[in-house]
Amino acid sequence: MEKRYDFKAIEPQMQQLWNDHGVYKFNKAAPGEVYAIDTPPPTVSGSLHIGHLFSYVQAEMIARFRRMQGYNVFYPFGFDDNGLPTERLVEREQGILAKDLPRSEFIETCAATAAKYEDEFKALWQSLGVSADWELCYQTVSPQTMALSQKLFLDLVQKGKAYAKESPVLWCVECQTSIAQAELDSADAASTFNTIPFMVEGNPLHIATTRPELLFGCVCLFVHPDDARYTHLVGKQATVPLYGYDVPILTDEKVAIDKGTGAVMCCTFGDQTDVEWYLTHKLDYRRVMMPNGHIADDVPHIGGMYVTKARKTIIAMLDEQGLLVKSENITHAVQTHERCGKHVEIIPSRQWYIDVMTDREKFLELGDKINWYPANMQNRYNAWVENLKWDWCISRQRYFGVPFPVWYCADCAAPAFASAEQLPVNPLETACEGTCACGCSNFTPESAVFDTWATSSITPQINELAGGPVPMGMRPHAHEIIRTWTFYTIVRSWYHTGGLPWNDLMISGFVLAKKGEKISKSKNNSANDPATLIATHSADVLRYWATNARLGTDTFFDADELQIARRFITKLWNACKFAIGHLEDYAGGDITQPVDKWMVARVDEVLAKAKKHLYDYEIGLARHEIDTLFWHDLCDNYIEIVKDRLYYPEKHGEAERKSGQAALYYTLREVLKMYAIYVPHITEYLYQHFFKQHEGAESIHLLQWAQPAEVDPQLLAFGEQLKEQISAMRKVRSEQNLSRKDPLANYSIDAGEFAAWFEATKKDIAACENVQEIVV
RNA sequence: GGGAGCAUAGCUCAGCUGGUUAGAGCACCUGCCUUACAAGCAGGGGGUCGCAGGUUCGACUCCUGCUGCUCCCACCA
Numbered sequence: 001m002e003k004r005y006d007f008k009a010i011e012p013q014m015q016q017l018w019n020d021h022g023v024y025k026f027n028k029a030a031p032g033e034v035y036a037i038d039t040p041p042p043t044v045s046g047s048l049h050i051g052h053l054f055s056y057v058q059a060e061m062i063a064r065f066r067r068m069q070g071y072n073v074f075y076p077f078g079f080d081d082n083g084l085p086t087e088r089l090v091e092r093e094q095g096i097l098a099k100d101l102p103r104s105e106f107i108e109t110c111a112a113t114a115a116k117y118e119d120e121f122k123a124l125w126q127s128l129g130v131s132a133d134w135e136l137c138y139q140t141v142s143p144q145t146m147a148l149s150q151k152l153f154l155d156l157v158q159k160g161k162a163y164a165k166e167s168p169v170l171w172c173v174e175c176q177t178s179i180a181q182a183e184l185d186s187a188d189a190a191s192t193f194n195t196i197p198f199m200v201e202g203n204p205l206h207i208a209t210t211r212p213e214l215l216f217g218c219v220c221l222f223v224h225p226d227d228a229r230y231t232h233l234v235g236k237q238a239t240v241p242l243y244g245y246d247v248p249i250l251t252d253e254k255v256a257i258d259k260g261t262g263a264v265m266c267c268t269f270g271d272q273t274d275v276e277w278y279l280t281h282k283l284d285y286r287r288v289m290m291p292n293g294h295i296a297d298d299v300p301h302i303g304g305m306y307v308t309k310a311r312k313t314i315i316a317m318l319d320e321q322g323l324l325v326k327s328e329n330i331t332h333a334v335q336t337h338e339r340c341g342k343h344v345e346i347i348p349s350r351q352w353y354i355d356v357m358t359d360r361e362k363f364l365e366l367g368d369k370i371n372w373y374p375a376n377m378q379n380r381y382n383a384w385v386e387n388l389k390w391d392w393c394i395s396r397q398r399y400f401g402v403p404f405p406v407w408y409c410a411d412c413a414a415p416a417f418a419s420a421e422q423l424p425v426n427p428l429e430t431a432c433e434g435t436c437a438c439g440c441s442n443f444t445p446e447s448a449v450f451d452t453w454a455t456s457s458i459t460p461q462i463n464e465l466a467g468g469p470v471p472m473g474m475r476p477h478a479h480e481i482i483r484t485w486t487f488y489t490i491v492r493s494w495y496h497t498g499g500l501p502w503n504d505l506m507i508s509g510f511v512l513a514k515k516g517e518k519i520s521k522s523k524n525n526s527a528n529d530p531a532t533l534i535a536t537h538s539a540d541v542l543r544y545w546a547t548n549a550r551l552g553t554d555t556f557f558d559a560d561e562l563q564i565a566r567r568f569i570t571k572l573w574n575a576c577k578f579a580i581g582h583l584e585d586y587a588g589g590d591i592t593q594p595v596d597k598w599m600v601a602r603v604d605e606v607l608a609k610a611k612k613h614l615y616d617y618e619i620g621l622a623r624h625e626i627d628t629l630f631w632h633d634l635c636d637n638y639i640e641i642v643k644d645r646l647y648y649p650e651k652h653g654e655a656e657r658k659s660g661q662a663a664l665y666y667t668l669r670e671v672l673k674m675y676a677i678y679v680p681h682i683t684e685y686l687y688q689h690f691f692k693q694h695e696g697a698e699s700i701h702l703l704q705w706a707q708p709a710e711v712d713p714q715l716l717a718f719g720e721q722l723k724e725q726i727s728a729m730r731k732v733r734s735e736q737n738l739s740r741k742d743p744l745a746n747y748s749i750d751a752g753e754f755a756a757w758f759e760a761t762k763k764d765i766a767a768c769e770n771v772q773e774i775v776v
Numbered sequence: 777g778g779g780a781g782c783a784u785a786g787c788u789c790a791g792c793u794g795g796u797u798a799g800a801g802c803a804c805c806u807g808c809c810u811u812a813c814a815a816g817c818a819g820g821g822g823g824u825c826g827c828a829g830g831u832u833c834g835a836c837u838c839c840u841g842c843u844g845c846u847c848c849c850a851c852c853a
Contacts, residue, residue: 001812004815049824186852189852208853210852210853211853217821222853255853259853265853266852269853270853274853332851335852376780376781379781379848379849380794380848382779383778383779383780383848383849384849386849387850404845479848480847480848483848485797548788548789549789553781553782554846554847555782555788555789558788559786560802561788561802562802564801566815567815567816568814570815571812571813571816573812573813574812574813574816575812576814577811577812577813578812578813579812580814581812620790624790628800635812636817639812640810643811643812654806668847727819731818731819733807733808733819734818734819734820735807735819736807737806737807739807739808739810740809740817741808741810747788770810
């Protein structure tokens with residue numbers, strides 16, 4: 001074997017070997033229970049970062065683990081290429097805006113960009129040694145996925161779970177589309193809290209607002225029914241300042257008495273509460289805000305202005321006319337769109353929704369039936385479901401997505417749906433086939449596309465097309481998309497199948513750059529981008545690093561920590577180099593020596609412990625067990641003890657040497673198999689180099705872990721005592737500053753109950769520690 | 777405002793259902809070129825386990841309160 005392990009040459013070779021032999025190919029007919037993983041299809045919204053690597057690698061190791069326990073693993077990959085994330089990327093990269101281009105041209109650009117990134121992503125995952133079956137790869141924008149997505153949408157329509165309505169909806173003025181509650185972020189924004197007077201029967205009634213530009217949208221004032229200050233005003237009319245029209249003064253329990261002046265104006269629409277009041281009090285709609293963030297042209301004083309300019313203008317006017325009683329600088333949280341970071345408005349429009357409010361109790365119940373790893377992540381799901389306010393708006397006034405298979409009757413506006421045979425269909429390109437119930441055969445196509453989550457929420461069904469089982473075994477992802485991907489998928493699964501989408505959820509943490517800062521794609525610095533890290537440090541090193549953190553907990557990335565992983569790879573290489581050198585003539589044989597039996601017992605103990613952790617998705621805890629076995633028991637102690645016996649059979653005996661070989665072979669083979677899930681390249685190379693001739697299988701990854709034998713606790717106790725004795729001898733040497741070459745004088749071991757075993761081992765120990773004579 | 781998680785050596789963390797002198801890696805100190813590995817090995821120093829109570833024969837571990845940090849959700853006139 002070479003002195004050093006050359007990962008740059010070997011990692012691609014091993015990947016090629018897996019590919020050539022179809023090592024990870026899924027065969028439905030193969031033996032073993034099917035274990036299916038619902039891989040998160042990454043959105044095409046920029047380059048991948050270390051956080052993706054961290055999260056995906058952990059799930060990937062579970063695939064490898066299950067495979068090596070005899071499961072028939074269905075491990076697909078996908079790309080969520082449709083939707084706003086890709087559109088934003090294209091707009092950003094090319095300096096264009098979708099609305100300025102012909103629809104088809106923009107879609108083509110998106111498709112080309114998605115394809116480019118998908119190749120890049122796929123190359124990255126392959127260079128990491130991801131053991132997916134790439135023939136099971138899907139795209140959410142492909143014709144097959146589109147057809148399925150449309151089909152399932154029609155299923156929801158039929159079941160009464162998808163519907164269209166004209167209603168106030170969350171609206172991003174930047175992306176100019178409706179959005180869903182799940183896509184909201186919040187950000188602190190500087191603002192002013194302005195107190196302005198409404199006149200009631202000649203007396204001023206002060207209200208405070210941060211949105212004075214919406215004054216023209218004011219439809220009423222509210223006070224709390226128990227607020228004694230205002231009881232005498234309830235039911236009277238108040239005059240809107242600057243605009244001079246009257247609105248009623250009403251009461252509502254939701255008014256906070258201690259906020260502002262305790263009286264509040266209700267506009268269409270300043271916030272969520274306005275919407276609730278609009279609905280419960282059946283208020284008028286007065287249009288102020290347009291979909292592009294500008295004020296409607298017919299609004300006096302500020303018509304046509306962008307919202308921020310309009311606000312300044314109105315405040316200045318109020319001030320000039322002595323109507324600004326107080327203006328206080330404040331910082332408050334505002335709702336923003338997660339994709340662009342711009343503030344979100346509420347604007348009425350006709351949109352499609354999926355009913356998520358009716359069955360909330362059911363969704364909580366379903367959450368209880370899923371195994372959450374770690375368990376506390378279910379809290380986030382519950383909090384989200386309990387706090388839902390809107391049905392899920394799934395229509396987006398965008399371009400690169402799955403079209404609604406819907407037209408509207410030109411006469412009566414009733415929707416007409418595509419037939420199953422037509423799918424996938426783009427109503428903008430294909431005419432509606434039928435006639436409307438009203439007799440009309442003129443139709444207008446729906447131009448909106450699905451929310452990207454409306455398609456990615458059916459990944460179990462997409463995978464089913466490729467032969468996957470439903471429910472799937474496990475879904476892995478990081479904790480920030482519980483409210484979207486997890487929730488939506490549970491909803492869809494319940495509606496379409498009446499069951500769960502998967503049995504287990506494996507939730508990983510984030511990789512943070514420093515305290516509290518999430519690594520974002522835009523801040524990706526080149527030294528820490530995954531491709532560079534792999535090229536510099538190797539896939540195995542990064543994979544090993546990625547298993548440091550506990551499942552679900554966030555971790556910090558520090559390139560210095562990769563050194564630990566690199567050290568491990570070197571150690572594994574050197575240990576195998578030594579062992580293989582002494583196993584060239586290995587031909588089986590009995591394990592007779594007590595210390596050899598101890599080593600094997602330790603391996604069996606760790607096999608059992610590691611399995612238990614890995615079935616609980618605790619990859620890091622499992623690795624910790626294996627590390628202790630490999631580094632401390634095998635390298636630091638066992639190899640040193642058995643070394644002399646392997647070198648000098650004439651001194652220790654041929655059978656004794658064979659016993660050592662057999663224990664070493666078993667230990668190393670099982671250690672390599674355990675590490676194979678973490679560092680698949682170097683373990684494969686070592687397998688190919690030596691073990692394959694004995695084991696036969698084309699790849700180490702086609703082997704199964706040994707079934708551990710019942711471990712004799714006496715053997716383990718003996719091993720512990722043996723290590724203590726050796727440590728004591730080493731301490732003596734160290735304290736006397738002795739070289740290895742200087743022999744220690746006679747050493748006496750108080751062996752207690754293990755006298756016979758120590759007696760049988762004392763020659764090994766003497767050679768190992770260079771002691772002249774050991775007395776048991 | 778509600779909820780969750782975290783707080784252990786200078787740094788990054790492990791210590792699960794309470795039980796002998798609290799562990800690992802990095803860093804630090806000392807020694808060792810030992811026929812796998814100096815990118816290594818051996819030995820060592822270093823912690824009142826965030827604070828205050830409580831339960832217990834016994835608490836890093838369980839309970840209560842507090843402090844600090846992180847996250848989720850809500851508020852956001």
